[in-house]
Amino acid sequence: MRIVVATLAALVAGAAVAAEPAPPPVDGPVAAEDNFAIAPAEGRHLKIDRRDGRISLCEEKAGAWRCSLVPDDRDAYEGEIAALKKRVADLEAEVAAxxxxxxPPADAADEEKRLDEFLDFSDKAFRRFFGMVREMRREFGDESRI
Structure with missing residues (x-):
């Protein structure tokens, strides 16, 4: 048990464990200072952080133990989900605006009334315009083209 604790302390500190022999094979997780657990994994060991669930793969290289954090796909998925939720909320706000x-859509009777008003206005405007043209031609004595 002293070897496991010493190895764990070296793993956490990142120091070499050259003086100590490699840890003995373990059949299941071994508790280490209540924050980490060590589990065997194909000739290497997994260090499991019990506080946040992060996992590191630890192996001996050149007489020193090195641990590297195993990427967690869940973090990437959760980040992508959060970004998509924000984008959906922004788009929903834009659609609402x-x-x-x-x-609001007008009903058919309202559209008919507006068209009649426009045609009446256009009729009055054209009659006025052509009336002004006739008056100018009379004033200038050219009534032949009226």
Missing amino acids: LRAERR
């Missing part, structure tokens, strides 16, 4: 700006 655009809908608020849009005028």
Whole structure:
């Protein structure tokens, strides 16, 4: 047990464990200072952080133990999900703003009334315009082209 604790202390500190022999094979996880657990994994060992669930792969190279953090795909997925949720919320807010700006659809009777008003206005404007043209031609004595 002293070898496991010494090896663990070296793993946590990142120091070499040249003086100590390699840890004996272990059949299951071994508790280490209540924060970490060590489990065998294909000739290497996994260091499991019990506080945040991060996993490191530890192996002996050139007489020193080195641990490297195993990438957690879950963090990437959760980050992507959070970014997509924010984007959806932004797009929903934009759609709501655009809908608020849009005028309500008019019914057919209202459209018919507006068209009649426009045609009446156009009729009056053209009659006035051509009346002014006739007046100018009379004033200048050219009534032949009226």
